[in-house]
Amino acid sequence: MAFFxxxxxxxxxxxxxxxxxxxxxxxxxTISATDFIDFDPKQAALGQLLxxxxxxxxxxxxxxxxxxxxSLGGTDGLSLGIGEGGVGLGKDRTPxxxxxxxxxxxxxxxxxxWNLGHKDVHTLFHDGRVEATDAKGARFExxxxxxxxxxxxxxxxxxxxxPMSSDAEMAGHGDENPIGAAFADRIDKGWDLVTKRVRAxxxxxxxxxxxxxxxxxxxxxxxxxxxxxxxxxxGTEWQSYDSPYxxxxxxxxxxxxxxxxxxxxxxxxxxxxxxxxxPLFSDQQFYSVGIPAFGPGRLDGQRDxxxxxxxxxxxxxxxxxxxxxxxxxxxxxxxxxxxxxxxxDMIRHMANPAASHxxxxxxxxxxxxVAWLQEADFKLSSDAAETTRxxxxxxxxxxxxxxxxxxxxxxxxxxLTGAGAHNLPLGRPDKVPSGLPVD
Numbered sequence: 001m002a003f004f005x006x007x008x009x010x011x012x013x014x015x016x017x018x019x020x021x022x023x024x025x026x027x028x029x030t031i032s033a034t035d036f037i038d039f040d041p042k043q044a045a046l047g048q049l050l051x052x053x054x055x056x057x058x059x060x061x062x063x064x065x066x067x068x069x070x071s072l073g074g075t076d077g078l079s080l081g082i083g084e085g086g087v088g089l090g091k092d093r094t095p096x097x098x099x100x101x102x103x104x105x106x107x108x109x110x111x112x113x114w115n116l117g118h119k120d121v122h123t124l125f126h127d128g129r130v131e132a133t134d135a136k137g138a139r140f141e142x143x144x145x146x147x148x149x150x151x152x153x154x155x156x157x158x159x160x161x162x163p164m165s166s167d168a169e170m171a172g173h174g175d176e177n178p179i180g181a182a183f184a185d186r187i188d189k190g191w192d193l194v195t196k197r198v199r200a201x202x203x204x205x206x207x208x209x210x211x212x213x214x215x216x217x218x219x220x221x222x223x224x225x226x227x228x229x230x231x232x233x234x235g236t237e238w239q240s241y242d243s244p245y246x247x248x249x250x251x252x253x254x255x256x257x258x259x260x261x262x263x264x265x266x267x268x269x270x271x272x273x274x275x276x277x278x279p280l281f282s283d284q285q286f287y288s289v290g291i292p293a294f295g296p297g298r299l300d301g302q303r304d305x306x307x308x309x310x311x312x313x314x315x316x317x318x319x320x321x322x323x324x325x326x327x328x329x330x331x332x333x334x335x336x337x338x339x340x341x342x343x344x345d346m347i348r349h350m351a352n353p354a355a356s357h358x359x360x361x362x363x364x365x366x367x368x369x370v371a372w373l374q375e376a377d378f379k380l381s382s383d384a385a386e387t388t389r390x391x392x393x394x395x396x397x398x399x400x401x402x403x404x405x406x407x408x409x410x411x412x413x414x415x416l417t418g419a420g421a422h423n424l425p426l427g428r429p430d431k432v433p434s435g436l437p438v439d
Contacts, residue, residue: 030249031241031279036117037137037154039232042211045426047233049207050226052439053432055197056164057084058172058179058190059100064163064230066093066439067110070428073330073421074113074238079338079365080295081106083168089439095370100176104296105373106168107304109338112331114421115280115324116156117235123155123284126320126336129310130159147188151224156231161223164194191223198226203433237426240327240418248415255415262412265405270351272409281325281416287395288318290353291335292360293380293387295367303386304337318390327421329414333366341366343410351399351406354391 050056052065062084067076069089077090083106085096095102108126116124122132131141132155140158142148152158163169165183174184183190198204199218208215212225245263247253255263266272275283286307297303307316320336333339334346341364349356362378370377380386401409432438 029277029279029281030246031115031118033239035119035279036115036239037119037156037235039117039153039235040211041236043229043232044236045233046207046211047229047231048237048426049429049432050198050230051233052429053434054436055201055432055434056194056226057170058167058177058183059084060434060436061085061087061100062170063439064160064170065428067106067163067169068113069439070424073327075110075331077332077366079109079333079367081110082368082370083166084170084172091366091368093368095368095373100172102168102370102373103173104168105367105370105377107296107298108336109333112323112327113234113238114240114327114331116238117154117231118280120278120280121155121284123321124159125162127307127310128284128286128321130155130162132158144187147186149188149191149222149224151222151228152231153228154231154235156235157224157227160227160230160234161191165190195221195223195226197434201433207433233426237424240421242419243326243417244415245412246418256411258408258411259415260412261405262408262410263415265401265409266412270399270401270405270409272350275322276325282322284322286316286319286321288390288393289320289350289396290318290357290391290394291320291337291349292339292357293337293383293390294339294362294365294378295337295380296376297380303380306336317393319395325413326416327418329417330421338366340364343413344406347401347406347409350396351401353394353396354398357387357391 052063054060054063056063066089067081068074069076072090082093082095082102085100085102087094087096111126122137124130129143133139133141137154140148140152140155142158143162148158165171165187167173167180167184171183171190172180174181179190179193182193199221205218205221208221208225211229215221215225244253244255244259248255254260275285275287277283293304298309299305305317307319308314329343332343333341334343339360340346340349345364362381367377429438
């Protein structure tokens with residue numbers, strides 16, 4: 001994640017501009033229920049079951065919720081996840097054993113789900129590889145290109161298709177199961193096989209028929225309805241706009257003294273709001289911020305070049321999407337690869353990327369020990385040439401912040417945590433229609 005990303009030139013703001021930003025923040029960054037896509041509640045309830053059902057994975061051993069769990073703030077609590085083949089949740093997740101053990105870690109940190117159903121959201125994934133390309137949010141640019149199915153109800157539905165197609169995340173490898181083999185052949189071929197599994201479960205047939213007018217019998221269920229139901233769940237379940245900061249905006253309720261000082265820094269001299277702006281605290285753009293590299297990378301298992309992987313434009317090298325700050329205190333570790341365990345670590349990095357990068361230690365990464373991966377885990381972090389490339393063209397300049405100021409900004413970020421963030425409408429189901437275990 002690009003965190004507190006700022007254009008180099010914009011960081012040198014005048015006190016007048018800083019004051020304007022502070023004033024602007026007082027009345028223009030609220031969220032209400034009307035700002036979200038109006039998803040069907042029956043579809044959302046169905047999506048909750050699909051989200052937690054391992055039937056969508058090739059080896060039926062992992063669900064969407066494994067890496068985006070209610071008990072972990074909608075993420076997995078790891079720097080880099082243990083995907084298909086692993087066992088358990090969060091920091092206790094193990095890498096499996098035998099023929100189905102994991103071959104690599106997931107190369108990026110599990111993105112948070114908060115407020116992704118907001119109507120302004122137009123870009124998803126750390127590299128923005130799923131984008132809405134029209135004002136109505138009905139057309140999308142994705143890795144599937146022309147193979148993307150028609151009828152998806154939102155950008156959330158479009159993104160829901162791709163973890164299913166990833167061998168490391170949900171599909172499994174081509175020699176392990178027919179779904180993994182189909183996806184290995186072509187990015188869209190496994191979706192029909194996933195759909196056939198869902199159709200074969202009688203309870204899903206009745207639930208889809210109740211939630212979708214277009215479904216009269218099992219054969220009417222397609223991957224589009226599956227993705228639309230998951231989108232409805234994510235878009236309604238993970239809404240949050242009842243933080244102390246929202247009370248400050250809507251009711252004038254004062255923030256705690258340290259959070260108020262942090263708010264002034266955030267919208268003022270620290271320059272955070274140059275990119276973490278608007279009601280979502282994100283401009284949804286891409287910046288190079290010098291996060292230390294480690295793990296398997298995404299490019300031939302060696303490097304992670306960020307946005308450039310999607311666009312092919314060298315100017316996008318090592319750039320990642322600005323994340324939202326709402327409920328950020330619940331979704332660590334931080335950075336597109338989870339390089340920093342705490343908010344203060346991340347703030348310190350954004351204030352002085354070069355110094356932070358030089359001081360970074362592998363122990364800061366939250367990685368469950370995997371004996372056969374440990375030799376390669378930090379190969380990238382010790383690659384001097386790669387480090388030079390990462391730091392060569394940052395979109396940040398150094399900002400002088402004292403320890404006290406860093407603590408104040410962190411206090412403000414905690415004031416962005418919603419009061420209801422731990423008590424969401426649907427939560428985790430006790431069981432799912434397939435009968436498979438629920439994590």
